[in-house]
Amino acid sequence: MKTKNLIxxxxxxxxxxxxxxxxCKKDKDENYTTDTASMYDxxxxxxxxxxxxxxxxxxxxxxTAGTTVSDDDRIxxxxxxxxxxxxxxxxxxxxxxxxxxxxxxxxxxxxxxxxQILVSWTGHYRxxxxxxxxxxxxxxxxxxxxxxxxxxxxxxxxxxxxxxFSISVNGTIxxxxxxxxxxxxxxxxxxxxxxxxxxxxxxxWQWKDDVYxxxxxxxxxxxxxxxxxxxxxxxxxxxxEIGFPHFTSGILNVTISTKPDRTIDYSxxxxxxxxxxxxxxxxxxxxxHLGRKGHL
Numbered sequence: 001m002k003t004k005n006l007i008x009x010x011x012x013x014x015x016x017x018x019x020x021x022x023x024c025k026k027d028k029d030e031n032y033t034t035d036t037a038s039m040y041d042x043x044x045x046x047x048x049x050x051x052x053x054x055x056x057x058x059x060x061x062x063x064t065a066g067t068t069v070s071d072d073d074r075i076x077x078x079x080x081x082x083x084x085x086x087x088x089x090x091x092x093x094x095x096x097x098x099x100x101x102x103x104x105x106x107x108x109x110x111x112x113x114x115x116q117i118l119v120s121w122t123g124h125y126r127x128x129x130x131x132x133x134x135x136x137x138x139x140x141x142x143x144x145x146x147x148x149x150x151x152x153x154x155x156x157x158x159x160x161x162x163x164x165f166s167i168s169v170n171g172t173i174x175x176x177x178x179x180x181x182x183x184x185x186x187x188x189x190x191x192x193x194x195x196x197x198x199x200x201x202x203x204x205w206q207w208k209d210d211v212y213x214x215x216x217x218x219x220x221x222x223x224x225x226x227x228x229x230x231x232x233x234x235x236x237x238x239x240x241e242i243g244f245p246h247f248t249s250g251i252l253n254v255t256i257s258t259k260p261d262r263t264i265d266y267s268x269x270x271x272x273x274x275x276x277x278x279x280x281x282x283x284x285x286x287x288x289h290l291g292r293k294g295h296l
Contacts, residue, residue: 040181041175041181041188041222041223041224042218042220042222042228042230044144044173044175044188045171045173045188045190045220046190046192046218048141048144048146048173049146049148049150049169049171049190049192051111051141052117052134052136052139052141052146052150053134053150053152053167055080055095055113055117056093056095056117056119056132056134057125059080059082059093059095059117059119060082060084060093060119060121060132079097079098079105079106079107080095080096080097080105080107080113081095081096081098082094082095082096083096089122090120090121090122090131090133091120091121091122092118092119092120093118093119093120093121094116094117094118094119095116095117095118095119096115096116097113097114097115097116097139098114099113099114099115100114101114101140101143101145101176104140104143111141111142112140112141112142112143113139113140113141113142114138114139114140115136115137115138115139115140116136116137116138116139117134117135117136117139118134118135118136118137119132119133119134120132120133121133123154125152125154126154126163127154128154128155128156128157129153129154129156130153130154131151131152131153131154132151132152132153133149133150133151133152134149134150134151134152135148135149136148142179143176143178143179144173144174144175144176144179145173145174146171146173147171147172147173147174148169148170148171148172148190149169149170149171150167150168150169150171151167151168151169152165152166152167153165153166153167155195158197160197160199162197162198162199162202163197163198163202164195164196164197164198165195165196165198166193166194166195167192167193167194167195167196167216168191168192168193169190169191169192169193169218170190170191171189171190171191172187172188172189172190173187173188173190174186174187175187175188175223180223181223182223182224184223185223186222186223186224187223188220188221188222188223189220189221190218190219190220191218191219191220192216192217192218192219193216193217193218194214194215194216194217194218194232195214195215195216196212196213196214197212197213197214197215197237198210198211198212199211199212199213201242208242209242210241210242211239211240211241211242212239212240212242213237213238213239213240213250214232214237214238214239214240214250215232215234215237215238216231216232217229217230217231217232218230218231226256226257226258227256227257228254228255228256228257229254229255230252230253230254230255231252231253232250232251232252232253233250233251233252233253236249236250236251236267237250238250238252238266239266241273244273246266246273246274246275246277247266247277248266248273249266249267250265250266250267251263251264251265251266251267252264252266260281260282261281262279262280262281263279263280264277264278264279265277265278265279265280268287275289276288276289
């Protein structure tokens, strides 16, 4: 049985390819302006907090479960010092990357990190009712300062016999001007509430056979002050097959202030493992190639 935690998969960061990097044909009677800056900020926020969960999961589970993870399966802790206290309740861990904002650690996954990720937990990730809370101490990811709280709660097994987890995030990110979309920096606010259901791969250590259903919502403001929100269709959660870069099914509803609402359907072509999805904006529907830069 796996002792690792669910590898955290994001609601927004995996959807971002369908919002920033898409190729859509403009309708000749409509002017669908792009809003790549807002979507860039959304993806930065969502990926930052999912990444923190990945770092915490790897660091804590490897030390508390006695597991050995090969270099190929590791996420990123090659330059981190991990201190764990399993006597105190809740248990605590400090994942310390050292360095500074201007002189960070280059980790195994190619990301730059400095400062500390702090974790507290009441039980193993697989234990029903256990909670894991992540906070930050002067922590930077790729030169952006990450603050706030992420909480993961194990809801136990659902009626289908699958483990489910509730994940909530409330945070802010201070963007370094050098790495912001428009070169001006600023602050992103971000909240999210979603549920992950582990539907395949739970019984093996190999993470690439894992499949999750993701449902929920996220919202916040961008560095320019624009508000955004995203939510999954209640009847069609997002299906993520680990090892494949795109969702293979599910519907996501996207709202950006001053922009037309849009719906992204990843179930296009019967949920095949391809780079195609269907986007509807103001009643106009387009087939898009995920990962190709263009307009939406």
